Amino acid sequence: MSVRVRFAPSPTGALHIGGVRTAIFNWLFARHHSGKFILRIEDTDRTRSTEESIAEILDAMKWLGLDWDEGPFRQSDRLSIYQSYSQKLIQVGKAYRCYCTQEELEARRKGAEKLGKVYRYEGTCRNLKSPTTDKPYAIRLTTPEVGSIEVQDLIRGTITFDAKEIDDFIIQKTDGFPTYNFAVVIDDATMDITHVIRGDDHIANTPKQILIYEALSQEIPKFAHVSTILGSDKAKLSKRHGATSVVAYREMGYLPEALVNFLARLGWSYGDQEIFTKQELIEKFTLENVGKSPAVFNPEKLLWLNGWYIRNKPAEEIAELIIPFLKKKGIQVILDERLIKIVNILRERAKTLVELANSSDYFLVDEVKYEEAARKKFLTNEALPIFEALIERLSSLDKFTVPELQKIFGEITEKRGLKLVQIAQPVRVALTGGTVSPGIFEVMEILGKEKVIERLERAIREIS
């Protein structure tokens, strides 16, 4: 049978980075085996699930390029399916109605706790002869009292649980809704899921789920439990460690390639390789190379990777991507040769699209804003004659190109006995407003003769 995997987020908030890594592993596994990747929305929590959250999840998945073959299915559409299966289990004697009230159960649990024991349902309703049909009831699975349940985990090997640890747990609530474990199993079974790849916080649920599969006489899928992503303090990654939602990273100027590459490498590896195209990830991804230990989220490495992709993607694509970021700053531009040139000289010093957009503004606005410290240090009386000489020489220059400009600067430094840095820095401040920029000749070439002279003249007025 061909591989069928699923990603099943619950739409109770933003799509979390940890969840996305699980999605990536599932997606890669499906693509690697030419199988199917199924998207399922676990929205049975009616109070916390929102439509906005569903829309955001779908949006983020598309942005990351994690396309799905089936779905999105919603559990809320499938209630009758769960109920028909729970009824079937009652009929064949694998499940039973339980009339114990929540209050009663709560009291018994507290009693057990007082004795320092873990409460397990004692099977009060298990052998009820004639059920009182008018009282509300939950449905419990009849579970074995002895023996053990083995989970064959593709990442961790065999995990054994004692049957005594598992009581007759509820599969359908009094309100007719399935419990999580039951819904998951029915969904995975009816969707013919072959491999369940999910977070290791589900390990303890797995024996219960296996018991449901067995009661249903359904084939048990293969399980693979991936370790959690931790924050820098080794606690589970959460909002207090910084941004955790995919959308937040998009807004901070991260590229989807970088995020996918980074997340894929968190807990998975392929020798010493760090950079992977999506194609390579698909070819090389296997569960055997997924590690067992939890991984700490390392924002610096993500940033480095993002910078790598900014430097190495085609400049035209990067140029197109920064347009919305420029727009947010109130700068309207179109994708043209000039913008591509700007991106080309700026991108090796930017780690995010936001940085790139910020560093390009002096090319795109009419008037530069001087940084105060830079102005004070470099727009001085010593700079005046240099600016004046430059204006004179540049005015008569026909070819406003890097080699020509280099020549002119060479002449001026020689004549005045200066080092290049002594004139490059004041000019840089005059042209860009700051002390940091790409090579000054490249900047001048892109700015063009007119703009350069205009800004030098303005700098002279600023000094006087």
Add this chain to the structure above:
RNA sequence: GGCCCCUUCGUCUAGAGGUCAGGACGUUGCCCUCUCAAGGCAGAAACACGGGUUCGAGUCCCGUAGGGGCCGCCA
């Protein structure tokens, strides 16, 4: 507390009994250089601890410690 999972540089990891324990991010120094980057070179930096098994253990076994997860009519 019970059950379960995990443990190689600060971080991500390679390592499937014999390696000077390798790579990457970060970090330090140097080179390049008109600033800042990028790039190049060099360096510091790890097998949690204790017992076994073995000629030999990061690798296998058992403990200990530490971290994490689950113990709901939540998902």
